Each structure stands twice: as C-alpha cells, then as structure tokens.
Amino acid sequence: MRPLLTRLAAPAAPPVTLEALKVHLRITEADEDAALSDLLLRATATLDGPRGALGRCLMAQSWRVAVPRGVGPRLAIPIVPATGLEAVRRIAPDGTEEALDPNAFLLCGDADFTWILALDGWPAVADRPDALSFDVTAGASSAEDVAPDLRQAILLLAGHWHAHREAVALGTIATDLPLGVQHIVDLHRLGWIA
Incomplete structure (x- = not known):
C-alpha cells in the first residue's frame, strides 16, 4: 500500500x-x-x-500521509526522521470526515524508519485511498x-x-x-x- x-x-x-x-x-x-x-x-x-535522492527530510517540514486503512499492528510511512504527529483524520464509512485524537496513535521509529501504531486499534474508514490521514513533522530543527x-x-x-x-x-x-x-x-x- x-x-x-x-x-x-x-x-x-x-x-x-x-x-x-x-x-x-x-x-x-x-x-x-x-x-x-x-x-x-x-x-x-x-x-x-521522501521523494528526494536521500529519501529523508533534512530540515523541519510537515507532510500529510494518507492511506486507505491501517494495516497490521503498525503502519510504515516514508517520512523520516519523524519528529511529531500533529493531526489525524479519517473519513468514516458513511463518508463524513472526522478529526481523531493524535494521542490515540504512537509515532515511533528512528533515523531510517517511521511507524504509526494505533493504540486502540485502527478506526473503521470509508473505501477510499485517502480514508486515513496523518499530519507528520520531520527533519532537523537547525542546520x-x-x-x-x-x-x-x-x-x-x-x-x-x-x-x-x-x-x-x-x-x-x-x-x-x-x-x-x-x-x-x-x-x-x-x-x-x-
């Protein structure tokens, strides 16, 4: 995915x-x-x-990562090194958009990998490629x-x-x-x- x-x-x-x-x-x-x-x-x-030759963020920046659903115990995302999870949104099965509590998810990883864990399980979402989205910050705070x-x-x-x-x-x-x-x-x- x-x-x-x-x-x-x-x-x-x-x-x-x-x-x-x-x-x-x-x-x-x-x-x-x-x-x-x-x-x-x-x-x-x-x-x-994530699209650059390094595949990693150099300086502080923020990205939205959208996926069709959460899969397995952890969701790998290509934003490294991640420094924060700012917002989480879902599009519910009935098509309504809803903000979720970022504290219900755990952002973890290191300089080479980032995963998002759903602490209470993945929420139910609509069948769309952007049904679940995460706003993530990444990169160094200073040069x-x-x-x-x-x-x-x-x-x-x-x-x-x-x-x-x-x-x-x-x-x-x-x-x-x-x-x-x-x-x-x-x-x-x-x-x-x-």
Whole structure:
C-alpha cells in the first residue's frame, strides 16, 4: 500500500546559507545572490524529503500521509526522521470526515524508519485511498543538526550547477549527479548499504 504524500509546509530555509555557498564558490559580489539562492533551494530539494535522492527530510517540514486503512499492528510511512504527529483524520464509512485524537496513535521509529501504531486499534474508514490521514513533522530543527557531509553535498551540487548552467556539457561524460555528491548521498540514502 503506497501512501499519498502532500507537503504541508516546506523547510523555512535550506541547511546551507547563501554566505556559505558564496565562500565555497569564492564569490564576493552580491549581483548573483538571487540566482545562488535559487541554486541552494534546488540542490536541497534534489536531496530532501521522501521523494528526494536521500529519501529523508533534512530540515523541519510537515507532510500529510494518507492511506486507505491501517494495516497490521503498525503502519510504515516514508517520512523520516519523524519528529511529531500533529493531526489525524479519517473519513468514516458513511463518508463524513472526522478529526481523531493524535494521542490515540504512537509515532515511533528512528533515523531510517517511521511507524504509526494505533493504540486502540485502527478506526473503521470509508473505501477510499485517502480514508486515513496523518499530519507528520520531520527533519532537523537547525542546520547544525544536518550531517556536515550532507551540507557539503548541497554545496557541491549547487556549485556544479553554477559552473555548468546547461543541460549538456559537450566533450564530457554526462552524469546525473557529480561523483562526490553521489558518494555522500549513497552513504545517507535510505535502503542503501554503502
């Protein structure tokens, strides 16, 4: 059962500052600040979240995870590392939407897995793909809590895109991600054994 994912709130800022990127690129002028900020956001988005290359949330953000029903003793969700369960909703068999008490569920897991347990059993729900939804927060509360090599991967990727602004560089071997970035991603990606 693949959950439906909706990002409710994006991270307030990337885990790397514009100033750090400018130092990395040895840029002192402010005339490229807007473009560099955009590169930081794009590099972060490439790695961040359940759909990113890492499969994990880097900075604090919130997601809605919707499923057709609770299954078994625990429901695995792809939002890691989860930090809180903010709201739970169900669509009852009669089609009415109802808020449920988040304290009736337990969010548990670690840096690689997140599960939701229904403490009093799974509620009855309508036959729809979004019948049961959970609003979950995940990610680090500060940039310092993001692994330094992941912050370096963002710098490398943004730097690569700054230097290579076209989709194809003639006369070179094409790659999806620069080798250094790919190595760092492989070390931290969910489901990967380096």
